[in-house]
Amino acid sequence: MxxxxxxxxxxxxxxxxxxxxxxxxxxxxxxxxxxxxxxxxxxxxxxxxxxxxxxxxxxxxxxxxxxxxxxxxxxxxxxxxxxxxxxxxxxxxxxxxxxxxxxxxxxxxxxxxxxxxxxxxxxxxxxxxxxxxxxxxxxxxxxxxxxxxxxxxxxxxxxxxxxxxxxxxxxxxxxxxxxxxxxxxxxxxxxFIEQGNAIAGDVLLLTKPLGTQLALDAYQSIWDAESRSKRIKLTITEEQVKQAHRQAINSMSRLNSVAARLMFKHNAHGATHIGELGLVGHAQHLANMQKQELTFYIYNLPLIGHMAALAKDNGEANDRQLLEGLAPELSGGLLICLPRKQAAAFCTEIKELDGHPAWIIGMVTKGNRTVRLVKRAQHIDVKDD
Amino acid sequence: MxxxxxxxxxxxxxxxxxxxxxxxxxxxxxxxxxxxxxxxxxxxxxxxxxxxxxxxxxxxxxxxxxxxxxxxxxxxxxxxxxxxxxxxxxxxxxxxxxxxxxxxxxxxxxxxxxxxxxxxxxxxxxxxxxxxxxxxxxxxxxxxxxxxxxxxxxxxxxxxxxxxxxxxxxxxxxxxxxxxxxxxxxxxxxxFIEQGNAIAGDVLLLTKPLGTQLALDAYQSIWDAESRSKRIKLTITEEQVKQAHRQAINSMSRLNSVAARLMFKHNAHGATHIGELGLVGHAQHLANMQKQELTFYIYNLPLIGHMAALAKDNGEANDRQLLEGLAPELSGGLLICLPRKQAAAFCTEIKELDGHPAWIIGMVTKGNRTVRLVKRAQHIDVKDD
Missing domain, CATH: 3.30.1330.10 (PurM-like, N-terminal domain)
Structure with a gap:
């Protein structure tokens, strides 16, 4: 050429x-x-x-x-x-x-x-x-x-x-x-916003859904004649896999710049980017960085469409990681500690400015620098409009 | 352990x-x-x-x-x-x-x-x-x-x-x-010092000798029973190879920080670090960057001890590159364009402060953004004290 x-x-x-x-x-x-x-x-x-x-x-x-x-x-x-x-x-x-x-x-x-x-x-x-x-x-x-x-x-x-x-x-x-x-x-x-100023009563926000890796893997296995592919197709359709793949790629390509500006406007107390260590891994490091002794409770997991079902039914250890908040992301959302009063406004404004929602996924309490993903955390099935 | x-x-x-x-x-x-x-x-x-x-x-x-x-x-x-x-x-x-x-x-x-x-x-x-x-x-x-x-x-x-x-x-x-x-x-x-202010009449200084790669290769071949090793030993002794190797390692580990400070003191008109492209390659890029149309003449090649002899006698294409000013360096010296009047003072002071000499290796004339390594360039056999 x-x-x-x-x-x-x-x-x-x-x-x-x-x-x-x-x-x-x-x-x-x-x-x-x-x-x-x-x-x-x-x-x-x-x-x-x-x-x-x-x-x-x-x-x-x-x-x-x-x-x-x-x-x-x-x-x-x-x-x-x-x-x-x-x-x-x-x-x-x-x-x-x-x-x-x-x-x-x-x-x-x-x-x-x-x-x-x-x-x-x-x-x-x-x-x-x-x-x-x-x-x-x-x-x-x-x-x-x-x-x-x-x-x-x-x-x-x-x-x-x-x-x-x-x-x-x-x-x-x-x-x-x-x-x-x-x-x-x-x-x-x-x-810039320091990362260590969270206080008890803050809420935890997340700006992108989780599960990009599982979405990419599932897409790869469409052309895979092996048993894994068959198992996936019992759970979700090929069209749903393709949707999830597109959603994952769009999500990974999306800058968190609007979130960064809104963090200033709404007095965020600290944030971290979800990457290789998964949600819980990075949350743990953010908890470790806090000046106060706090515990981060996570009770919602926003997930790329259909990935919750796939992770549950697929039965592979790598996939189940997702529901434990441990699946690695390459270019994930921000996990933000925000004063409770500002959370609703933040969520409204980011949806308006960015075209994508953010989710309140948990709360900050006095504690011991740990992260608790509650047992019956709600899986929010996120689909692009 | x-x-x-x-x-x-x-x-x-x-x-x-x-x-x-x-x-x-x-x-x-x-x-x-x-x-x-x-x-x-x-x-x-x-x-x-x-x-x-x-x-x-x-x-x-x-x-x-x-x-x-x-x-x-x-x-x-x-x-x-x-x-x-x-x-x-x-x-x-x-x-x-x-x-x-x-x-x-x-x-x-x-x-x-x-x-x-x-x-x-x-x-x-x-x-x-x-x-x-x-x-x-x-x-x-x-x-x-x-x-x-x-x-x-x-x-x-x-x-x-x-x-x-x-x-x-x-x-x-x-x-x-x-x-x-x-x-x-x-x-x-x-x-900082801009790189493009050289003028006709400047001299070219170099702060480290060339030939680290050949010195490392020769050292490696001490334990090599092949013909290459035998050829090397006809030219220089094993002790000389070891000396050259030590000299190369010391040279590559040495910061050009004293040279950087002296460049300010003596009004350098531009400089570049000798790396992957060898002396002539980097000199060419420095010539290209000049505001004026200049030619860089190089008439001296400071070389790590015994490397000139080895490059001449060894007969391998990679080795001969050295005498053409094209041998890559990992962490080489600075090539500096300096007003002619300042050159002697620069050389005296760097030897005093750094413990290592710099060499006047060429001159800058009006020209056409080229680098000319003169045919009978002098090989300066540099040995550590």
Missing amino acids: SSATNVQSSANLELHDEEDPLRPYFDPTDHGLDNSFRLTHFVELEAGGLGTLWQPETVVQDELPSAAPKLGIPHDCSVIPLRRGFGWLVQTTGLCYPIIDDPYVMGKIACTKVLNNLYAMGVSECENLTILLGVRSGWTEQERDVVLPLMVRGYKRCVAEAGARITGIRSIVNPWCILGGVATSVCQQDG | SSATNVQSSANLELHDEEDPLRPYFDPTDHGLDNSFRLTHFVELEAGGLGTLWQPETVVQDELPSAAPKLGIPHDCSVIPLRRGFGWLVQTTGLCYPIIDDPYVMGKIACTKVLNNLYAMGVSECENLTILLGVRSGWTEQERDVVLPLMVRGYKRCVAEAGARITGIRSIVNPWCILGGVATSVCQQDG
């Missing part, structure tokens, strides 16, 4: 995306690639899935625990005062592997993931992003020439939505494809 | 390093690992070496060229004004694979590489570093528990030397070990 055609087809995809967020999925043959090309093809991958490979960013401890690679405390951003008193540096890095086959959409999701860490601090303005790319060594030159520009275009689209700019790309040839980035903001002390 | 022992032995190595920069090389059996453990063991690596895998950071272009992964113009740092007029953000990211087997020293080198990009802009104060780590999936838990804390300690040592701080570690499990980092500085406009 010539350079001109290549740039042209990327541009077309981008235009299409402007018209319709539910753009058609990536077909490698549209780009002159073999039908078997898959961005998510990790031949060397052992059981356990990609979720086991992600590591949240950690704060460096004075003494390193020996249980590497868990080298410290997971956090969303590093927040430090600048040397010369200009303000504060809020910075985050992200790294992930492709989990869907469309390079353009995957670029968007990778960028969303990075920016959502800033949004968790209430920071909705970003100085710059640097793209981090592991360029798969097994790709042919043709595959590289198709995949990388599409990824970067998806990434750029997301950056444009966020009103930010990309200032560099750092790439390395690697056995596996890696996507990631560094996002930096410099702001005054009143320009 | 227990956690306590592990931390203890790391601490001992660190102490040792304080006393003697030429610390003994990493012996895996000292840490309870198998004698065959090698940090640089890349079973999947094809011919061409690791140098072919590194990519310099690039500036994003409006239109992507199709020849991915070269997505733009290589640069040392991104330099942008902050949104709210607090000053300027100077930022760089680095990624590399281990090229030596000592995790502690490799951590130091990886960090040096990242910081040297800041120093190329004259920026000698850094807000923070984030470590990027690809944790090799093939490592046993024991190997991981030995290697990662040592790497991070080496990294921390370098950061302490630089007067900076680490604020995060982002890791991902990966088929190959990766080391890298993000370094950020916020400064006023007079806090």
Whole structure:
């Protein structure tokens, strides 16, 4: 494929995306690639899935625990005062592997993931992003020439939505494809929201439904003749699986920027981005960060449509994780501690401004830095309008 | 190995390093690992070496060229004004694979590489570093528990030397070990040196000798019974190979911070860090960045001791690259455009403050944005005192 055609087809995809967020999925043959090309093809991958490979960013401890690679405390951003008193540096890095086959959409999701860490601090303005790319060594030159520009275009689209700019790309040839980035903001002390100010009586809000991984897995298994596929089809229809997949992709591509701005307006007491550790894992870290001794009670689980049924009936350990609040997300919502009085207004406004709801999923009480997912937590079956 | 022992032995190595920069090389059996453990063991690596895998950071272009992964113009740092007029953000990211087997020293080198990009802009104060780590999936838990804390300690040592701080570690499990980092500085406009102000009459200075890769390769081949090893031994002795190896490691671990400060004092007109593209490659990019149309003439090549002889006699294409100024460096010196009048003072002061010399290797004339390595360039055989 010539350079001109290549740039042209990327541009077309981008235009299409402007018209319709539910753009058609990536077909490698549209780009002159073999039908078997898959961005998510990790031949060397052992059981356990990609979720086991992600590591949240950690704060460096004075003494390193020996249980590497868990080298410290997971956090969303590093927040430090600048040397010369200009303000504060809020910075985050992200790294992930492709989990869907469309390079353009995957670029968007990778960028969303990075920016959502800033949004968790209430920071909705970003100085710059640097793209981090592991360029798969097994790709042919043709595959590289198709995949990388599409990824970067998806990434750029997301950056444009966020009103930010990309200032560099750092790439390395690697056995596996890696996507990631560094996002930096410099702001005054009143320009970010500290994470540790929750008090008893706060409510817990969540801005995206859970279950993207299960939705992606179920979609993958549509073409799978094995028993797993048959079990899935006994529970939900193929059309429902496709709906859930679209919903998951849209959710992962969506920036939490409106939530970040509303956190300021409604005096949020702290928030965190739901990622690799799942809802309960990240809630636990947020509870640990609180100045007061609190317990987070979670009694609602907003889930991508049909995923509750699938997780219950499917019987696989990975799937059941979802109902325990432990399923990893690549680019999830924000979990926000908000004064109870502000919660209704927050939910009304986010629905209006973002077009997507947020849910009150729990409450904060005096306690002992634990997270309690109540036994009969309600499963909220979330479907896109 | 227990956690306590592990931390203890790391601490001992660190102490040792304080006393003697030429610390003994990493012996895996000292840490309870198998004698065959090698940090640089890349079973999947094809011919061409690791140098072919590194990519310099690039500036994003409006239109992507199709020849991915070269997505733009290589640069040392991104330099942008902050949104709210607090000053300027100077930022760089680095990624590399281990090229030596000592995790502690490799951590130091990886960090040096990242910081040297800041120093190329004259920026000698850094807000923070984030470590990027690809944790090799093939490592046993024991190997991981030995290697990662040592790497991070080496990294921390370098950061302490630089007067900076680490604020995060982002890791991902990966088929190959990766080391890298993000370094950020916020400064006023007079806090960094623009790269494009060279004028005809400037001299070109270099702050480290070239040839680290050949020195590492030669050292590796000491234990190699093949013809290459025999050819090397006809040219230089085993003791000379070991000296060159030590010199290469010390050179790669050395920060260019003194050079950065002296660039300010002596009104440097621009500089770049010698990395993946070799001296001539990076000189070419620096020439391209100049506001004026200039040619860079290079007539001296400072080389690690005995490497000139080896490159001449060895007859392998990779080795001959060195004498063409094209051999990649992982963490090389700065190439600096300096007013001719200041050059002697710069060289005197860097030798005094740093303990290592810099060399006048060429001159800047009116021209056409090219780099000319003169045919009979003098090879300066550099040996550590």
